Amino acid sequence: MGTQDYLQFSRKESGVRLCANVLIVASPKHAEAIDWTGESDAMPGLVVLPCENTAAVPLDAATAASLIVLEVDPHNRRSMDRLAELKHKLPGQPVVAALPDASVALVRMLVREGVDDVVSLPFKFEELLETVADVLAQHRRRRTGELRLxxxxxxxxxxxxxxxxxxxxxxxxxxxxxxxxxxxxxxxxxxxxxxxxxxxxxxxxxxxxxxxxxxxxxxxxxxxxxxxxxxxxxxxxxxxxxxxxxxxxxxxxxxxxxxxxxxxxxxxxxxxxxxxxxxxxxxxxxxxxxxxxxxxxxxxxxxxxxxxxxxxxxxxxxxxxxxxxxxxxxxxxxxxxxxxxxxxxxxxxxxxxxxxxxxxxxxxxxxxxxxxxxxxxxxxxxxxxxxxxxxxxxxxxxxxx
Ligand SMILES: Nc1ncnc2c1ncn2[C@@H]1O[C@H](COP(=O)(O)OP(=O)(O)OP(=O)(O)O)[C@@H](O)[C@H]1O
Ligand SMILES: [Mg+2]
Missing domain, CATH: 3.40.50.300 (P-loop containing nucleotide triphosphate hydrolases)
Incomplete structure (x- = not known):
């Protein structure tokens, strides 16, 4: 191990928490706008899946992820049904909703639907990194308590x-x-x-x-x-x-x-x-x-x-x-x-x-x-x-x- 590795680790705060597999499911417009060349060390397990925001989320990809970032259109019933279906099929899976502007009322509604947190669209690397790290840490703490580790x-x-x-x-x-x-x-x-x-x-x-x-x-x-x-x-x-x-x-x-x-x-x-x-x-x-x-x-x-x-x-x-x-x-x-x-x-x-x-x-x-x-x-x-x-x-x- 040399200095190189240290440099890599210290590049981003909280980087270590994002060694987890993070799946972003977003419409092609937002998925294709993700260009985080140079940031990939900080999120080595990131997978981006372009998918219309009413189309079903592939279950195998969702199951393999530690956390799913899902684009949600709160004004579209089918998009909300997709979120509900995902939460129903994978109830323990952390989900972060991505949407352009979320009012307080909207965030509350999404939390009631089982969403852990919200990020804004288009995606911003720092915001995503911080939100995902926090949600994963919360889940881990909850699980530690539940499983009496x-x-x-x-x-x-x-x-x-x-x-x-x-x-x-x-x-x-x-x-x-x-x-x-x-x-x-x-x-x-x-x-x-x-x-x-x-x-x-x-x-x-x-x-x-x-x-x-x-x-x-x-x-x-x-x-x-x-x-x-x-x-x-x-x-x-x-x-x-x-x-x-x-x-x-x-x-x-x-x-x-x-x-x-x-x-x-x-x-x-x-x-x-x-x-x-x-x-x-x-x-x-x-x-x-x-x-x-x-x-x-x-x-x-x-x-x-x-x-x-x-x-x-x-x-x-x-x-x-x-x-x-x-x-x-x-x-x-x-x-x-x-x-x-x-x-x-x-x-x-x-x-x-x-x-x-x-x-x-x-x-x-x-x-x-x-x-x-x-x-x-x-x-x-x-x-x-x-x-x-x-x-x-x-x-x-x-x-x-
Ligand atoms: N307090 C001590 N008093 C005497 N000898 C000690 C003491 N602590 C460790 N040692 C001895 O020092 C040597 C190295 O110890 P140990 O293997 O535990 O170190 P380590 O930090 O795990 O090393 P490594 O970097 O190789 O993993 C061993 O022979 C061990 O018996
Ligand atoms: Mg040792």
Whole structure:
């Protein structure tokens, strides 16, 4: 990953939310006027379907879309019937109505018909981008509530080797230890090329996240359970694929469906992410309940953390739920940089700090064990327990009421 990708991501605010498949169904006049050359990176999943505004919307295209922007003529009964039919056939599908000028009364009427929002015609890129991003975010929030999805904790590294994977796997175990619903904790290794969670935790089995990402309509609870690899204490590992998987082969919609499915069946879900950022990994991150940026007390780590936090902000991942976890902290009296400096430099709260325990952590991992299985009195373990406690107090476990 190079600077190029960062530039692409930061080109448009909210760009990441629009990795979703957006279908515009508009009359040829308005469809043909869409010429957003140069903007297509910000909406890679955009499909424009020219279609008279009374003609039926093809159901297969509509079903494949995450959101439909539908041209509506409120003064034409057949156009309104078409909207009603679409809402009837795909009741859960977000729909944005497009029309030349919408009065307040008209917007109200369209909302009553099940429309989520309205954009003006001719289409304006910025307006569309913003409206679609908002509607998708609202739907996702609603679905999270309805499905009682488990909290998703994403652990991201500032620089390579800063300990993100070690913290993610031990955090999953700590959450599971104190979890009483019996639903267990899932850790998903999305470091699709170099993932080591399964090795570090000696999670035996054959299934990997690639099986779930490639499953399409076969993706269901049974398949998910067949891929989950149980390790100790109610932790299930969703392993990275054995063979290196091309990062561009991941489809964001499938990945988000997989995450939703796993979140429906566990009490907590922990996500380990690759250090290279792609549209899909940012999209996954944008659905997280809490993001933990692992930093070390070094200039290099803090500098890279800054760049990544800026990247996250540029795609709307910011606010209170992005926090720091300071790793490899040494209890020395004199330090050039301390935990407070990290927080002040990055303008983020510190969720917790984790002690350097060398070679205990790597020795345990080399044997496929957790630190607590090797040493009962480890500071590393106590530090992770403290972080897990804060998270569990803040975010109730997922699952039926
Ligand atoms: N607090 C710690 N004390 C001692 N060793 C640690 C600590 N945290 C991590 N390590 C060790 O540092 C090494 C790198 O850790 P890890 O693989 O978790 O980092 P990462 O950020 O996930 O790396 P990558 O960028 O490759 O994904 C491992 O050998 C691990 O055992
Ligand atoms: Mg890692």
């Amino acid at each position: 488990a909290p998703l904790f994403a652990v991201v590294g500032s620089i390579g080797g800063c300990g993100a994977t070690s913290i993610a796997s031990h955090l999953a175990a700590a959450l599971a230890e104190n979890e009483t619903s019996g639903r267990g904790v899932a850790i998903i290794d999305l470091d699709l090329q170099f993932g080591a969670v399964a090795d570090n935790m000696a999670a035996a089995g054959r299934g990997t996240v690639a099986d779930l990402l490639g499953a399409e309509e076969r993706l269901d609870e049974d398949l998910m359970r067949s891929v989950a690899r149980p390790v100790i204490d109610g932790v299930h590992v969703f392993a990275a694929p054995e063979a290196i998987m091309p990062l561009e082969s991941v489809e964001t919609d499938r990945l988000l469906r997989m995450l939703d499915l796993i979140r429906q069946h566990y009490a907590y879900v922990v996500l380990d992410l690759p250090s290279n950022w792609t549209n899909w990994s940012l999209s996954a991150l944008s659905t997280a309940t809490s993001v933990m940026m692992v930093v070390e007390l070094s200039v290099a780590s803090l500098r890279q953390a800054r760049r990544r936090l800026d990247l996250f902000s540029s795609v709307g991942i910011e606010g209170d739920e992005v926090q720091l976890v300071v790793n490899r902290v040494e209890r020395r009296l004199f330090k050039t940089i301390d935990v407070g400096d990290a927080s002040a430099t990055l303008g983020r709260p510190v969720l917790g700090s984790v002690t350097l325990e060398d070679p205990l952590v790597s020795t345990a991992q080399d044997q496929g064990l957790l630190v607590k299985q090797v040493s009962r009195k480890s500071k590393f373990n106590a530090d992770i327990q403290a972080i897990s406690k804060i998270l569990a107090e803040r975010f109730a476990a997922g699952g039926p009421a």
